[in-house]
Amino acid sequence: MTSDPEVPRLRAVTRSLAGIPDLLSLADPQRPMLWHRDDRGSVGLGEVLRLGFRGPNRFRDAAEHWRRLAAAAEIDDPVGLPGTGLVALGAFAFDDRSTAESVLVVPRLVVARHRDAAWITEISRVDEAGGSEITGVEAPGVEVPGAEAPGSPARSSAPELPAAAAPGEWRGTAFAPRALPHGSGRSTRDSVDAYISGVHEAVERITRGEAEKIVLARQIEGRVEAGADLRVPLRRLAERYLDCWTFAVDGLVGASPETLIRSTGGAVSARVLAGTRARHDDDPQRDARARAQLLTSAKEQHEHAFAVQSVVTALSPHVRDLRTSEEPFPLRLPNVWHLATDLGATLDELSSAIELVGALHPTAAVAGTPTAAAVESIAELEPFDRGRYSGAVGWIDAAGDGEWVIALRCAQLGEPAADGSRPIVASAGGGIVAGSDPEHELGETVSKLRPITEAFAE
Numbered sequence: 384m385t386s387d388p389e390v391p392r393l394r395a396v397t398r399s400l401a402g403i404p405d406l407l408s409l410a411d412p413q414r415p416m417l418w419h420r421d422d423r424g425s426v427g428l429g430e431v432l433r434l435g436f437r438g439p440n441r442f443r444d445a446a447e448h449w450r451r452l453a454a455a456a457e458i459d460d461p462v463g464l465p466g467t468g469l470v471a472l473g474a475f476a477f478d479d480r481s482t483a484e485s486v487l488v489v490p491r492l493v494v495a496r497h498r499d500a501a502w503i504t505e506i507s508r509v510d511e512a513g514g515s516e517i518t519g520v521e522a523p524g525v526e527v528p529g530a531e532a533p534g535s536p537a538r539s540s541a542p543e544l545p546a547a548a549a550p551g552e553w554r555g556t557a558f559a560p561r562a563l564p565h566g567s568g569r570s571t572r573d574s575v576d577a578y579i580s581g582v583h584e585a586v587e588r589i590t591r592g593e594a595e596k597i598v599l600a601r602q603i604e605g606r607v608e609a610g611a612d613l614r615v616p617l618r619r620l621a622e623r624y625l626d627c628w629t630f631a632v633d634g635l636v637g638a639s640p641e642t643l644i645r646s647t648g649g650a651v652s653a654r655v656l657a658g659t660r661a662r663h664d665d666d667p668q669r670d671a672r673a674r675a676q677l678l679t680s681a682k683e684q685h686e687h688a689f690a691v692q693s694v695v696t697a698l699s700p701h702v703r704d705l706r707t708s709e710e711p712f713p714l715r716l717p718n719v720w721h722l723a724t725d726l727g728a729t730l731d732e733l734s735s736a737i738e739l740v741g742a743l744h745p746t747a748a749v750a751g752t753p754t755a756a757a758v759e760s761i762a763e764l765e766p767f768d769r770g771r772y773s774g775a776v777g778w779i780d781a782a783g784d785g786e787w788v789i790a791l792r793c794a795q796l797g798e799p800a801a802d803g804s805r806p807i808v809a810s811a812g813g814g815i816v817a818g819s820d821p822e823h824e825l826g827e828t829v830s831k832l833r834p835i836t837e838a839f840a841e
């Protein structure tokens with residue numbers, strides 16, 4: 384711990400839990416904060432600190448701020464696993480010019496598990512309670528069911544495992560193509576037409592040699608009723624998309640299959656996806672054909688290779704012993720097949736997970752190749768600000784370890800209107816390369832939107 388007058392001093396107290404809690408049931412029904420995959424994850428409750436960043440330096444500024452915050456923090460953490468002690472969950476915008484804020488949120492309480500280990504962390508501001516002696520925990524000395532204090536310093540009492548909020552209402556959300564933003568100057572009738580004409584234009588740009596790959600997206604929108612229990616769609620995502628990270632951070636909810644970077648104790652890994660075919664669960668032969676087509680399509684392999692190369696190039700200066708799976712493999716999700724490549728490496732320097740995210744973003748899986756030309760084309764051809772869609776979402780701890788995925792298969796909730804209902808916008812896109820067919824690409828976005836449209840259905 385160091386003293387840095389410019390950052391708030393936080394205190395984090397972590398204790399093991401004797402049992403494994405059901406994380407999802409603990410989440411706030413209206414403002415869930417969640418990071419979850421299979422037998423791993425965490426739920427955040429309340430907010431101790433929110434840091435906002437914008438512009439081209441948002442990753443660098445966030446990494447620097449977090450480093451100072453972590454250095455100044457008092458951490459009482461006998462558990463000592465990645466994600467114990469001080470943590471923040473975060474979501475970053477895709478574009479440098481986005482009006483959407485990139486955030487790091489430090490929850491007041493974190494309940495987490497990693498396989499058979501579970502813990503609870505309580506975080507408080509030292510300065511607010513007037514000195515380093517504060518415990519930041521309620522009812523000091525009270526023995527809390529389910530929480531142990533293994534050999535902890537005397538001044539820390541065990542954080543209290545909260546009760547799950549009672550189940551709330553869920554009546555579903557219907558989505559429709561998003562209305563074109565007012566004054567977008569488009570001659571097209573609606574956002575689906577705008578997407579189709581955008582794909583045509585992207586293919587023309589690629590044919591003229593202005594780029595090799597451009598990832599174009601479209602949006603759909605709906606409203607979530609006042610008081611709706613968002614744990615319902617989150618649980619559906621978590622139970623259905625077992626190979627994905629289900630997340631909820633500052634109103635960004637989804638289940639992403641693409642690990643941008645996982646960095647724990649010097650080991651780094653990533654999963655690159657690009658190349659897609661719709662699944663056909665009801666027709667096994669058709670499904671097998673879709674899988675075979677994906678694996679043998681020169682166009683899909685080409686599109687995938689761009690994405691892998693972009694990650695290898697961006698990661699190489701920060702790691703050694705970089706290895707990739709030999710050939711792209713088919714990743715089966717409930718809605719789509721993807722071509723996937725896993726990467727592993729050893730961290731070569733003291734880069735935090737957010738610094739690695741900043742080095743990698745935007746990969747060719749969400750922007751295209753070459754990056755600058757692709758990002759410009761996206762800004763010109765998509766009639767909306769992507770916000771945090773195709774940005775990064777994940778968590779970081781005081782050691783700089785963390786897990787970050789590309790914000791895909793997701794939707795952003797807005798602030799409540801006068802009647803309490805909240806707007807929600809879901810986005811999905813695909814890589815356009817030479818020879819891409821606009822109707823096929825549109826169909827691919829429908830498949831990629833399924834996790835959200837189905838999770839939010841009645």
Ligand SMILES: C=C(O[C@H]1C=CC=C(C(=O)O)[C@@H]1O)C(=O)O
Pocket residue numbers: 598600641656657658659721747748749773791792810811812813814831
């Ligand atoms: C841009 C998206 O997916 C990317 C990730 C996997 C496969 C992709 C593709 O095949 O085009 C995209 O690059 C999205 O889901 O919105």
